[in-house]
Amino acid sequence: VQTIDFNIHKLLAEWNATERDYDLSQGLHELFAAQVERTPNAIAITFAQQQLTYQELNSRANQLRNYLQTLGVKPETLVGVCMERSLEMVICLLGILKAGGAYVPIDPEFPEERIAYMLEDSQVKVLLIQEKLLNQIPPHQAQTIYVDREWEKISTQPNTNPHSNIQPDNLAYVIYTSGSTGKPKGAMNTHKGICNRLLWMQETYQLNSTDTVLQKTPFSFDVSVWEFIWTLITGARLVIAKPGGHKDSDYLIDLITQEQITTLHFVPSMLQAFLQNRHVEKCSSLRSLVCSGEALPVDLQNRFNQRLACELHNLYGPTE
Numbered sequence: 001v002q003t004i005d006f007n008i009h010k011l012l013a014e015w016n017a018t019e020r021d022y023d024l025s026q027g028l029h030e031l032f033a034a035q036v037e038r039t040p041n042a043i044a045i046t047f048a049q050q051q052l053t054y055q056e057l058n059s060r061a062n063q064l065r066n067y068l069q070t071l072g073v074k075p076e077t078l079v080g081v082c083m084e085r086s087l088e089m090v091i092c093l094l095g096i097l098k099a100g101g102a103y104v105p106i107d108p109e110f111p112e113e114r115i116a117y118m119l120e121d122s123q124v125k126v127l128l129i130q131e132k133l134l135n136q137i138p139p140h141q142a143q144t145i146y147v148d149r150e151w152e153k154i155s156t157q158p159n160t161n162p163h164s165n166i167q168p169d170n171l172a173y174v175i176y177t178s179g180s181t182g183k184p185k186g187a188m189n190t191h192k193g194i195c196n197r198l199l200w201m202q203e204t205y206q207l208n209s210t211d212t213v214l215q216k217t218p219f220s221f222d223v224s225v226w227e228f229i230w231t232l233i234t235g236a237r238l239v240i241a242k243p244g245g246h247k248d249s250d251y252l253i254d255l256i257t258q259e260q261i262t263t264l265h266f267v268p269s270m271l272q273a274f275l276q277n278r279h280v281e282k283c284s285s286l287r288s289l290v291c292s293g294e295a296l297p298v299d300l301q302n303r304f305n306q307r308l309a310c311e312l313h314n315l316y317g318p319t320e
Contacts, residue, residue, distance in 0.1 A: 064095030080124035102171035168192035
């Protein structure tokens with residue numbers, strides 16, 4: 001009996017003693033602003049032939065923040081974002097967080113019925129969208145802002161860092177589940193919750209200014225949160241894959257090689273497909289590959305170790 005009690009104690013107490021005492025008093029956007037102060041002229045994001053420094057990205061996010069606040073966005077306000085991957089997508093996510101709101105990502109590739117349900121269920125006050133996606137959005141009650149078309153007006157707003165009135169327990173985002181067991185449900189995460197996850201990742205994996213992270217996960221999945229934010233609070237460079245590019249292994253290999261990507265994520269089934277490409281060995285810049293979202297089979301780990309020389313990490317998503 002004592003042996004059983006000892007083993008149970010070891011399993012439940014000793015092995016589970018993973019608490020960390022992180023400073024969770026700042027919001028995601030404040031951690032980003034602090035990084036801007038450290039490396040204002042470093043390249044923050046790259047998309048196709050476009051790029052922005054940390055200072056330029058921060059300035060545009062501040063302008064959007066001030067514009068959103070004129071529309072009534074404040075802490076706990078839900079703001080929808082329906083966009084293809086782009087520089088504008090990142091600006092919008094940061095601008096919403098700076099305004100105090102929580103972003104609700106809506107993938108334009110979703111069926112119209114699902115988009116309609118998400119807009120109705122979340123009751124977003126404002127919807128940020130690209131003009132070309134106009135016909136993909138069903139009727140809704142939110143105020144619609146075509147960010148690309150209206151940027152000239154948005155850019156007249158001040159671009160300085162605002163005073164933040166965000167509390168750690170305020171919402172940062174609401175990401176809808178797939179609805180595989182019924183209707184999609186909005187999974188909410190606070191600044192405190194996701195900051196805890198990101199600070200742990202930084203303590204464990206230590207991104208720095210020499211790293212380049214590939215953002216290829218659709219932003220309707222929570223893995224995208226660390227792709228965006230972890231990168232931008234540590235001084236690394238974020239490379240954004242083209243819309244649909246996450247499905248094309250040839251494109252990904254070319255992008256990884258061209259941009260010297262050091263860190264990226266795959267769900268195991270997509271990693272399996274990626275490793276079947278005969279040019280995988282070209283990806284010699286990779287330092288760390290993260291898997292989550294599905295079970296990681298041993299045979300896939302072995303296949304990975306045969307094809308790539310970087311580290312493989314098996315994680316869980318921020319929602320869990």
